Amino acid sequence: MDELEAWAQERGAVVEPDSEARNFALFAHLSGFAAYVFPFGGVIAAMIIWMVKRDAHPYVDDQGKEALNFQISVSIYTIVSALLILIVVGIVLLPMVMLFHIVMMIVAAIKAGKGEPFRYPLTLRLVS
Numbered sequence: 870m871d872e873l874e875a876w877a878q879e880r881g882a883v884v885e886p887d888s889e890a891r892n893f894a895l896f897a898h899l900s901g902f903a904a905y906v907f908p909f910g911g912v913i914a915a916m917i918i919w920m921v922k923r924d925a926h927p928y929v930d931d932q933g934k935e936a937l938n939f940q941i942s943v944s945i946y947t948i949v950s951a952l953l954i955l956i957v958v959g960i961v962l963l964p965m966v967m968l969f970h971i972v973m974m975i976v977a978a979i980k981a982g983k984g985e986p987f988r989y990p991l992t993l994r995l996v997s
Contacts, residue, residue, distance in 0.1 A: 886928035886984045893922045894932035894981035901940050901974045911940040932981055934996050939977075939989040941996070943970045 886894070897918040903910030919933030946966045953959030973989055980987040 886926060890926035890928045891982055891984050893918060893925070893929045894936075895978045897929070897933045897936040898974055898977040898981050898987070900936065901943070901970060904940070904944070904970075909944060912937070912944055915940045928984070928986070931986060932977075935987065935989060935992075936977070937996050938994055939973065939992045942989075942991065942993045945993070946991075 897915055900914035900918055901911035903914040904912070915933065915937040919930070919937050923930040923933055943966065947963070947970075950959045950963040950966050953962055969991075977987045977989065
């Protein structure tokens, strides 16, 4: 964090995210697609991006935590939906969770690319 950002944070001012901060926030949100390549890939990828870049800019810290919380939440929802296949409910629920996951990641990435903070709906705030 540079001196201007530190000064602004001390006074409660909002610092506009630069292009690098917007890009890393965008990557944090899109990292969830890794879940479709290997198990818990979305959680791992979001966690890596957040942990590596959280000190670089407050925007990346905020959006990285948001992406990580969403990936953890969706992982939980997916596991529960998969278990519910045993009582038939999961047959409908699992595709809905996957569609929700993909749509919300794309919406979040678009907002992050514009520098707008995004909050996912139905997300457990486990990492704060």
